[in-house]
Amino acid sequence: MKILLTGGAGYIGGACLRWLIRHGHDPIAYDDLSEGNRSAVPEGRLVVGDILDRDRLASALRDHRAEAVMHFAALASVPDSIADPDNYYRVNVLGTKSVLDAMRDAGVPRIVFSSTAATYGFRAEMPLTEDAPQLPETPYGTTKLAAERMIMDYARAYGLGYAILRYFNASGADECGEHGEDRRCESHLIPLTLQVAAGRRASLDICGDDWPTRDGTCVRDYVHTDDLAEAHRLAVEAIGPGVGRIYNLGSGAGATVLEVLRACEASVGRPIPHRVAPRRPGDPAVLIATPEKINRELGWSPRRSDIRTIVEAAWRWHCGHPDGYGDRS
């Protein structure tokens, strides 16, 4: 299938793009490189552009003769969204509208959307099923929920097929060692911890050790990007015009911040400097998915998403790419 990936030069989009090529599809990335990396995309497969530029995006869709869009492009940091909601509503809500309108202009009938655990309420029962209440408590979660609803409204009115994939904590690096996590402004736990291990930062802040969890630090459900990529492949192949699907993508297990730190220390082979810092605004204590629905309906299961495998893959990538992609434009 010919597929355009908005945000395809980013961390998860780049992993999916490579995975789709390996599995016989023909993907291109459409990315403004605000966070993504030019050399994360294989030669000849990148169109540089902003998703808010509807005409440019529609032309890219027509030129590629796209049959589906995977919409990854977004601003995606919970704490930043609290500090700068303006930008989050612009890119995540208006940007999604622009993507849907460009798809209509170009007659593209399918979309797979990157949604998030952050659309659920903090007080929901764990593990989360897809019908748990969606009561986001941060601007990031609110903007992603608005985008979900917009996709469903467009689908109903204009006959789009869609898959909404609610990822939990994307992590790891591709097993061929070609693609990993390298953002301009990093805020995610595993890359920050490994940057400390590599001497690029002095110490890791543990954001609170007084949460109601087994060791006092937050629990998250870490899911490997290659597992996410396989779910995208299955989802895009399963949807057609007028068919909508919604799935959680997580491992079904949770790791605390301290457990992630210990796993990183085991991979690196030495202690990693850290200290306890205040809680971070917008953090829930625990987020864990149940991936049963996508397992039942599409046969997906997380094969690489135990925390040890994730951290080892990420550390291999960091060792092979000490300066990340090194090609910030």
Ligand SMILES: NC(=O)c1ccc[n+]([C@@H]2O[C@H](COP(=O)([O-])OP(=O)(O)OC[C@H]3O[C@@H](n4cnc5c(N)ncnc54)[C@H](O)[C@@H]3O)[C@@H](O)[C@H]2O)c1
């Ligand atoms: N990382 C996670 O744990 C996680 C979890 C749940 C959901 N998600 C969602 O997955 C998607 C990808 O996240 P990621 O971690 O790969 O982030 P990322 O920042 O690595 O990738 C996002 C990409 O979008 C591009 N982009 C941003 N604004 C753009 C615009 N206006 N026009 C064109 N391109 C633009 C960036 O340059 C970047 O390459 C996001 O939609 C995010 O909300 C991520």
Ligand SMILES: O=c1ccn([C@@H]2O[C@H](COP(=O)(O)OP(=O)(O)O[C@H]3O[C@H](CO)[C@@H](O)[C@H](O)[C@H]3O)[C@@H](O)[C@H]2O)c(=O)[nH]1
């Ligand atoms: O320097 C740091 C960074 C993070 N954390 C903690 O580590 C955990 C994971 O944080 P992070 O890696 O920033 O991810 P989340 O804030 O859980 O959010 C990720 O996972 C969500 C879904 O679960 C997605 O929606 C978001 O896009 C994605 O960034 C949280 O408890 C943080 O408080 C620290 O203790 N120190």
